[in-house]
Amino acid sequence: IKCKRILNKIEIINRAMSPDQGAGQHTINTCVEIFRHSSMETEGSVSGWSDEMGASSDQFFFVSTYTDFERLAHGPRGTEAKNCVYVYRFHPSDGSLVLLHILNNKEELINPAFSRFHPRLNVVYTCTEDIENNGQIFAYSIAPNGELTKIGQADAGGTSTCYLTIDQAQQNMLAVNYWNSTLTVIPLSTETGEFTGKIKSTYDPNFGKEMTAAAKKHGGVNHSNNDDSTIQQRQADPHSHALVLDPFVGSVAYVPDLGKDLIREVFYDKENGELKIELNALPSGLCTGKPDGPRYLEFHPSYETAYVVNELSSTIAVFAVDREKLEEIARAAKNKESMDQFQKASTLRLIQSISTVPDAFPTTMNTCGRVCVHPSGRFVIVSNRGHESICIFRIHQKGASKGKLRQIGFFHTRGETPRHFQFDASGQYLIVANQDSDEISIFSFNLSSGEIKYTGNSYHVPSPNFVCCCPMRDEYLIDDSSVASSENEMVVEGQWLDRNMKVDENKKLMMELQAARDEIKELKNILSTAVGSNTSRNNPTRRNENPQETTPETTMTLKEAQDLKKLFISD
Numbered sequence: 001i002k003c004k005r006i007l008n009k010i011e012i013i014n015r016a017m018s019p020d021q022g023a024g025q026h027t028i029n030t031c032v033e034i035f036r037h038s039s040m041e042t043e044g045s046v047s048g049w050s051d052e053m054g055a056s057s058d059q060f061f062f063v064s065t066y067t068d069f070e071r072l073a074h075g076p077r078g079t080e081a082k083n084c085v086y087v088y089r090f091h092p093s094d095g096s097l098v099l100l101h102i103l104n105n106k107e108e109l110i111n112p113a114f115s116r117f118h119p120r121l122n123v124v125y126t127c128t129e130d131i132e133n134n135g136q137i138f139a140y141s142i143a144p145n146g147e148l149t150k151i152g153q154a155d156a157g158g159t160s161t162c163y164l165t166i167d168q169a170q171q172n173m174l175a176v177n178y179w180n181s182t183l184t185v186i187p188l189s190t191e192t193g194e195f196t197g198k199i200k201s202t203y204d205p206n207f208g209k210e211m212t213a214a215a216k217k218h219g220g221v222n223h224s225n226n227d228d229s230t231i232q233q234r235q236a237d238p239h240s241h242a243l244v245l246d247p248f249v250g251s252v253a254y255v256p257d258l259g260k261d262l263i264r265e266v267f268y269d270k271e272n273g274e275l276k277i278e279l280n281a282l283p284s285g286l287c288t289g290k291p292d293g294p295r296y297l298e299f300h301p302s303y304e305t306a307y308v309v310n311e312l313s314s315t316i317a318v319f320a321v322d323r324e325k326l327e328e329i330a331r332a333a334k335n336k337e338s339m340d341q342f343q344k345a346s347t348l349r350l351i352q353s354i355s356t357v358p359d360a361f362p363t364t365m366n367t368c369g370r371v372c373v374h375p376s377g378r379f380v381i382v383s384n385r386g387h388e389s390i391c392i393f394r395i396h397q398k399g400a401s402k403g404k405l406r407q408i409g410f411f412h413t414r415g416e417t418p419r420h421f422q423f424d425a426s427g428q429y430l431i432v433a434n435q436d437s438d439e440i441s442i443f444s445f446n447l448s449s450g451e452i453k454y455t456g457n458s459y460h461v462p463s464p465n466f467v468c469c470c471p472m473r474d475e476y477l478i479d480d481s482s483v484a485s486s487e488n489e490m491v492v493e494g495q496w497l498d499r500n501m502k503v504d505e506n507k508k509l510m511m512e513l514q515a516a517r518d519e520i521k522e523l524k525n526i527l528s529t530a531v532g533s534n535t536s537r538n539n540p541t542r543r544n545e546n547p548q549e550t551t552p553e554t555t556m557t558l559k560e561a562q563d564l565k566k567l568f569i570s571d
Contacts, residue, residue: 059090059425060146060470061097062124063433063440064112066463071111071130073160073179074223075216077417077436081462084109085126087146088459095429095442095455100146109138115468116164116173122472123151123193127161131179131215135161137186139194142470152194157202158182163242168250172200172273174243176255181205181238183255183266185273203266203275205238205257212236226312226364226386231291235259244297248323249330252347256284256294256308263294263308263319265347267329267339277339279329280346285310285317286353292317295368300395301377305403306348309356309371309382314363316371316382316393318352318404352404356382356391369419375427379450380405383418383432390418390432390443392450408450414441414458422467429455433464440464 065081066072083104088097103109113129127137135156140148158177165174166188173186173195185201188194213233214220221230239259245268246252253275255264265280284294293312300306304321325347332339357366366386373380373395380393389412393405415434422431423445430443430452440459443452 058472059092060100060142060472061088061090061422061431062086062115062117062126062142062468062470063088063461063464064115064126064466064468065461066111066113066129066435066465067106068110068130070217071132073131073215073220076224076463078438079462082106083462084112085148086461087142087148089146090424090429092424092426092429094457095424095444096457097440097442097459099459101148103148109136111465112138113465114161114163115466116166117468117470118170118193119166120170120473121193122470124148124468124470125164125173126466126468127156127164127175129160129162129178131160134159135175135177137161137164137173137175137195141193142472144472151192154186154195155199156186157184157199163240165243165245165253167245167268167270167273169270174245174253174268174275176240176243178239178241178258180211181240181257181259183240183243183253183275185275187273201272201274203278205240205255205260205264205278224367224385226367231293231312235261235291235293240264241294242296244299246321246326246347247299248321248326251330251333252279252326254297254306254348256297257281258293258295258311261285261292261294263297263348267333267342269333271333277343279339279342280344282346282348283350284308285313285315286350288313293367296371298371298373298380300373300403301375303377303395303403307371307373307380307405309368311368312363314356314366314368314384315353316356316380316405317350318354319348320351320403322347322349354393354405354407357384357387357389358410361387369417370421372421372423374445374450375423376447378447379408381421381430383413383421384410385417385419385435388413388416388418388434390421390430390452392452394450411443411452414454415439419464420466422469424469425471431467433461433467435463435465438462438464440467 063086065084066076067081067084069076069080083102084106085103086099087101089100090097109128111129112126115124115126117124122142123139124142125137125139128135135158137154137156138150139152141151142148156175156177158180160177160179161175162178163176167174170190171188173188175184175186183203184199186199187196189196213236216222221233223234237259238257241256241258244254250270251268253266253268255266257264261284262281263284264278266278267276269276285292291312292310295309295311297306297308304323306319306321308317310317329342356368357363366384369383369385371382378395380395382391384391389410391410392408394408396402396404413432413434415437417434417436418432419435420433428445428447430445432441434441438460440461442455442457444455445452
C-alpha cells in the first residue's frame with residue numbers, strides 16, 4: 001500500500017515537472033516554493049478549510065441521541081432530544097469540537113442509536129431503536145462542511161435495531177435487531193454506498209417464536225436495571241446485541257446474545273451474502289451461575305484474540321481465536337462443501353475473565369457499555385454505567401499471557417451513564433457520551449501509560465447514545481479497485497491486502513518500495529539544491545553573473561500545485 005502511494009506521488013511530480021504537460025512550462029521554482037511552504041504546514045483538509053486552532057474538515061464526529069423514550073426497551077433518565085444527530089468538526093490541537101450541522105427530523109429518524117462510517121466512502125449509516133416497529137437504516141453522504149444528505153433508507157427486518165456491520169467486500173450490510181433478535185443482510189452499492197435492494201437474508205435465533213417479555217409500556221421491565229426481576233424477564237428471550245465478522249476470512253459472524261449468555265458463531269456465505277447456519281454457541285463467561293449478558297465483541301488488530309464485554313456481570317471475557325479453523329471454513333465454503341462438519345466445534349476458547357469495576361462496587365449497580373481495543377493494540381477500554389467510569393486494561397504483548405489483560409485503573413467520565421465512547425483518528429483523544437447527564441466530554445489519552453485526563457471540553461447534547469468518528473477521505477484518492485475480491489484479502493487503511501501473499505511477492509514489493517523511497521529522496525535532494533540556487537538568484541550579492549541564465553515563469557495550475565503539495569506533506 002505504501003509503495004503504491006509513493007509511486008502515485010512520483011507520477012504526480014514527474015507529470016507536474018514535465019515541460020510538455022498542460023498549458024505551459026512547469027518549473028522547479030514552483031516545486032521549491034511548495035516544498036518550502038509545505039515543510040512548515042500540517043496536512044490540509046479535504047475541503048481546504050483550516051483555522052488558527054489547527055482544525056480541519058478531515059475528522060467529523062457524528063453524535064446520535066434518543067428522541068422518544070417510550071419506544072425503548074431501557075429507560076434513559078436524561079432529556080428527550082429534539083434533534084436526532086449532531087455533526088461536529090474536531091480540533092486536534094486541543095481536543096475541542098465545533099458544531100457544524102444538525103438533523104431535526106425526529107418524526108422520521110426515531111432514536112438513532114448506532115452508526116457506522118463506510119470503510120472507503122464518505123458515507124455514514126445510522127439505525128433507529130424502536131421496540132414497536134421495524135428499525136430503519138438511513139444512509140447519509142457527508143459533505144466537506146459537515147452537511148448530511150440522505151442517499152438511502154432500508155428496513156432492518158426487526159425491532160430495536162442496535163448494530164450495523166459492513167462485510168469485507170463492501171457489498172452487504174448486516175443488521176442486528178435487539179428486541180426480536182433477528183439478523184439480516186441488505187445489499188449495498190460498492191460505488192456509492194447506497195442500498196441496492198431489500199433484505200436478502202434473515203437469521204432468527206428464536207426460530208420465529210413470539211417474544212415472552214413485554215415492553216415497558218405494557219408492563220415489562222426497564223432494561224437499564226440489573227436486579228433479579230429485571231434479569232429474569234430480560235433473559236427470557238434471545239437478544240442479539242452485535243454482529244462482528246472475523247477479520248481473517250470474513251466467513252464467521254460472531255453474535256453476542258445478551259438474553260442467553262452466549263456467543264453464537266454463524267456461517268456467513270460471502271459469495272451470496274447470506275447468513276446460512278449456526279455453527280456453534282458457547283458461553284460468554286465463566287459459567288458461575290450468575291448472568292453475564294454479552295453485549296459487544298472486539299478483535300485485536302494483530303493478535304488472534306477477541307474481547308467480549310459482559311454487560312450484566314461487569315466482566316471482560318478474553319478468547320483465543322482458532323484462525324486455522326476459520327481458514328478451513330473458508331476453504332470448505334469455496335469448495336462448496338457442507339458446513340455441517342464444523343458444527344459444535346468452536347473457533348473461540350476462553351482464556352481469561354476480568355472485572356471492569358472495583359471489588360467493593362456491587363455489580364447489581366452497574367452495567368457495561370462499550371468495549372474497544374485501542375488502535376495501538378496495547379489497551380482495552382470499557383465503559384461502566386453506574387460506576388460512571390472508563391476502565392482501562394493493558395494488553396500483555398509477549399509470552400504465555402499474550403493477549404490477556406492487566407487492569408490499569410478507573411477514570412471518572414464527569415457525567416452519568418457513559419453509554420458509548422470513541423477515539424479520534426489519532427487515538428490520542430477519547431470522546432465519551434454521558435447519556436443521562438446530557439453531555440459529551442473529551443479526554444486526552446496517554447499512548448504510553450493508557451491514562452486519560454479531562455481536557456476541560458464538554459458539550460451539551462440531550463441523551464447522547466453513540467459517537468461515530470468520520471475521518472473524511474479525499475474523493476480523488478478513492479479507488480474502486482480497493483474493494484476485496486476474495487476471502488484471502490483484508491482491509492488496511494481503506495485498501496485491501498492479500499493475507500496469503502507469497503514471500504517472493506513480498507520481497508518484490510519491498511524492493512519496489514525501497515526504490516520508490518530512493519527516488520523520493522533523490523527528488524527532495526534536487527529540490528533542496530534548488531532552494532539554495534533560488535536563494536542565490538534572489539540575493540543580488542550572490543546572483544549568477546551569467547546574463548544568459550534566467551528564471552523561467554511558473555505556469556503550474558492550482559490543482560497540480562495542490563497535488564504536488566500533498567506529495568511533500570504526507571508519508
